Amino acid sequence: MVGKVMNGEKGKYLIEGEKGKWEVVIGLEVHAQVSSNSKLFSGSSTKFGAEPNTQVSLVDSAFPGMLPVINEFCVQQAIKTGLGLNAKINLHSVFDRKNYFYADLPQGYQISQYKNPIVGEGKITLDLPNGTKIIGIERLHLEQDAGKSIHDLDPSNTYVDLNRSGVALMEIVSKPDLSSPDEVNAYIKKLRSIMRYLGTCDGNMQEGSLRADVNVSVRKEGNKELGTRCEIKNVNSIKFMQMAIICEAQRQVQLLEAGKSIDQETRLFDTKKNETRSMRSKEDAHDYRYFPDPDLLPLNLNKELIENIKKNLPELPDQKKERFINNYSLTAYEANVLVSEKEISDYFEEVVKTSDIKLAKNWIMGDLFASLNEKNISISQSPVTTKKMSQLIDSISSGVISGRTAKEVFEIMKESGEEPNKIIESKGLQQKSDPKELEKIIEKILTENNDKVEQYKSGKDKLFGFFVGQVMKISGGKANPQLVNQILKNKLKK
């Protein structure tokens, strides 16, 4: 590794070469599968994980005489996403054919949008450690997915599964505004979060619902001109995107510092070797022979449809963050964490409907998140439901248990999903809050430790803690601390 990664001014991501510092310029083309029960131009199911070739219509497999018919729901989903990205919705857009031959592309062309996409320029705001950064969106267009070629089932044959063939994708192209692997991480997460809030893409990267082509170039620090870029195709996790960017940027720095130039080309990322490899050069680039698909009319939208979708948009992460800060007195950081996933924000809001806000945010962001991480599950899969979380918090605020005991209760809850009240009850964890009972215990301790009482009264204040400790010891930790303090202070005054 030649270029060392370092942080410049204001945490700027830089690669330190032998001849200077280099900035990285990154643009992403994200392919997001539209959440829709049926495909972009046919009625076939899009359900993940079905037996190969069981979700394929005559249109998807390009039989002679078959014609595409646009799925209006997918169009609405694209509009919704466009609005969520603060983007311009184009009232007129056109479906084009992108022509190339491949075994898993039955038509011999992909129906996509080339010159006239459905969504134009927009923007996404990222919350970064040093503040916010706005990333421009160049465009969003609708297109068909291809099928899947399976090369490893047989030594001499390739199998083709057309279940994915024709599934609707949104290609979301960013401007080259990203400048570090961390920003890419934040961008993908934010984009994913927006689409999940909108219900337009489930963002499931394991199932291939979200993949990206990553464009990377480098330039000397402070240089305004863009360098020659390379496109790394089809990277399917944030981690791999980051790895690919790091090694591709370093490869480019190395070449440029050796006085060589960058060839504009398409590259593949080898996750095992952690390197990018040339796939095809610009000269070998396909001539896709784009032209408007004559089987489809141009897509003309009316303003009312867009206004209607706009009116019914759900609250998005940025708006929700503002509201959380204002309504719940959260810090920007806390609000960010709580709105990052719609499910988390829903959970939080459900809990604070009845329970203490401060306790809720601490318990959710603390013990609950830790347990989710530990088990690698999502918040909706947690056995600690909002109702149980509220119960736990309420028993702390009402003094039934102490914060310390609550931790003990939570440990049981997160495994069994048992109700906190039942755990407290069956284990007898309630605090002793009966003043008469506590008074008895305290009087007994004071009598038994008469010498220490004298020392305290003659000014050794620190002994107060000793008395509290004794009470806790005798009560098995269940004595209500506030009450103990109060009674002790009264008794020792006399």
Place this chain on the structure above:
Amino acid sequence: MADLTKKSLTEIVSLIKKKEIKSEEVTNLFIKNIENDKKLNSFITNCNEHAIKKAKKFDKNPKLDTLLPGIPIAVKDLFCTEGVKTTAGSKMLDNFIPNYESTITKNLWNEGAFLLGKLNCDEYAMGSSNETSFFGNVMNPVAKNTVPGGSSGGSASALAADLTPTTIGTDTGGSIRQPASFTGTVGLKPTYGLCSRWGIVAFASSLDQAGPMTKTVEDCALMLEAMAGFDEKDSTSINKKKENYSKNLTNNIKGLKIGIPKEYRVDGMPKEIDELWENGKKILKESGAEIIDISLPNTKYALPTYYIVAPAEASSNLARYDGVKYGFRSNKGTNLIEMYENTRSEGFGDEVKRRILIGTYVLSSGYYDAYYIKAQKVRQLIKNDFDESFKKVDAILTPSTPSAAFKIGEKKNDPISMYLNDIFTVPVNLAGIPAISIPAGTDNNNYPLGLQLIGKTLDEQKLLNIAFAVEKKINFKQNLNRWWEK
């Protein structure tokens, strides 16, 4: 009733409705004629057994309130027919049996008709003489060794030779009207979007349109009524109410204005065609119509425009024939690319390859603007010419073709002279408007010649009415010596 097969579709329908004849008798008579098809070669697939079975079923419980009760119909082999081989005249689909039925044929079957057979055509409907078919050329019943025109050559030949009472073709640049003209029959290319394209093997999607091929204008109205209709499976289908073309057919065309475009007079056109055209004008005048000279100035660009747009779309439409999913696959080659190359080299004929090459070229980066985009602009100008003219006239009268049927092989090696055959028909497809060809006379060989009437968008009724009036007065009589039966 030995001559029943010579009767018009309308007459046969009426006989069946009056229960004077059974569907099975009709079917058997046509099957008997089809037995003599060998020299004509108009059929690719016979469906005799299927047809007799359907006829018997019909006779058992005749449903007479349909448009085509108990009528056997052979169709161009470009329409996908469920369970019956559909080849598009190509080796590529020689083994292809669809498990679906095209909307148009389904519409016919819903009106009481049934399939009699699949008719020969130029490969993927690319040709003007039916000489590009993988299944051999078709002969014109008019004279031995003459072409029936194309691409719906098998349809025209079978119809003229009384092998089917009516038929359907497809018309991308004249593929219904030119063969109709060559064989002394009637052929209509409807408004683009009136007849569904779903289930028709595609050639050029923005131009392809199915239409009826019949012996009379009356038959044509009846068939169009059965075929036309909105289809939600075709995004370019026009959503409008069905019309009763046959019921509303009238030869009263008094007061209609007919345009005569000066650009449709080309060098070397036989004088008989001019005479025919003059005769057409005379008849129209006699029928009370007014003749108006008009100009369609961009006509000369229509053919070059067509030969950019149509191959461009075809090059993409035919990409799906790659040997992977259905149809022919070459067993040569050791990898995917070689399999593609061998499959497409062996599976497609020369004319199809020529058009795929032209289409690929005009869509290539660096040429796209100069060819495809420019052609689209000219296409709009051609459409504007018609729109302008239709402000002044109700329909336009032209010859259907610049010549009558020619000899087999005569133009096979000269694509340009072959393409020139469509010079009068192509502008109509580019504009998406309807046109009909009706038999109007003969040339000095006694080969039929047709006149073309061009109408406004969705103005099929008026077009049929005018054709009906002209047909009556021309009184063309098909006089075949039935050489192929000897």
